[in-house]
Amino acid sequence: MQEADRREGGHQGQGEHGHGDGGGMGHMAHDMHGMDVAGLPMAERADDRDGLRLDRLHVPLGPGLADWPAGLVLHLTLQGDVVQHAVVGRPVAGSAGLPFWSEPWLRAARGHAVARGDAARRRCAAHLDSVGRLLAVVGWDDAAARCRRLRDGALSGAPSARFGEELRATTRRVARSRTLRWAMAGLGRLSAERARATGVSGPALEADGDAYDRVRVWLGTIERCSDELDDARPLEGGAALVGPRGVLDGDRPPSQALLDVLPELLTGAEFAGARIILASLDPDLDELVLARTPDAAHG
Structure with missing residues (x-):
């Protein structure tokens, strides 16, 4: 197994220190x-x-x-x-409709018929998308491509038996990577106590730790969802509205809470780790539309 040795942090723009040579x-x-x-x-x-x-x-x-x-x-x-x-900076939401990754739960809250399996597929695919993005940032390109292919399989409605084994093998391979753990250890540490105080919910709250802990929560959720992809029972509209990034009917969209806490997680971090910290939160700017339409969750 080849694991990433590279840590991506973009181009580091550092000022040049002037060395005095006398005179002016x-x-x-x-x-x-x-x-x-x-x-x-x-x-x-x-x-x-x-x-x-x-x-x-x-x-x-x-x-x-x-x-x-x-x-x-x-x-x-x-x-x-x-x-x-x-x-x-002031984020720009990319969609005026329901945010794609949170759509099943929001539709169920409006009284539409949504199967539990469809919601599980969307959650599974959302986390595969997030993991794939983060792996691409740290430079593990082959695992990132595999996560994205599995994401597309989940969204296409393919039977879980067709790709469930590869799904579990991939999540376990990523979870076992010592190189990945080394690359992310200590980055963007967010305790559960601080997450609650800042309104953060979902995986970032559950992780109660650093960027690597947040990825571990994604991977665990993906594996659990793999057993629910074909569940035809209806998703209860009155159940808690918890999408891939957190509670959807709170005071703020979950991704807004992630953006609000981001500056304090970045402060003091090395520049090379800034993109990793952001990718480990993976805010969905399309969710910000929920703040402009208070009835988006309940219809």
Whole structure:
């Protein structure tokens, strides 16, 4: 089994430290901090966590990156390779209708007939999509492609007997990967207590830990859902509205809560880990439409 050795963090834009050579060059370098050169902002100086004077760069990420939530922009302030501050730009929801990944539960709440198996398939596919995106970010491309193929199989309605064995083999292979665990250990730690206090629900609350713990929750849910894909019994509309990312009829859409807690998870992390942290939350911007239509959950 080949496992990823690479950690993807995008292109690291770091300021250049001016080395004084006497005369006016040192003063010139100092005066250029904070100014625009050829239309590009120069780095500023500030103390880092070790008391050193390092360049401070303001770096936007998104929205056109591969394996990145469509419509999302992050504004990061970096000192060296450490995120000192993070701001989520105003997200743009990509759909005006019901969010695709949460649709079965929202339709059932409106009184439509929805089979439990259809809801299980959507949850299973949503988590396979999230796992595939995260594996692509860390560089495990063959496992990412396999997750996406299984996602498509779940959505197509293929009998679970046809791909259930491969589904379980894939989730277990990813869960056993020591390389993946090493690459993600300690990134974006979110305790269950902090998750509750910030309104986070779903897998991020259940994980009670770091990015790797959140992936483990996805994988466990995928495996459990694999036994329910052909369940024709009706999904109870009065049951708790819990979609792949959390509670759908709360004060905020679950993905909004994930976006709200994201800056504190990024602060203090190395730049190379920022995309991994985001991918381990995988907010669905289409869910933000629920905030604009309060009756979306109940019809």
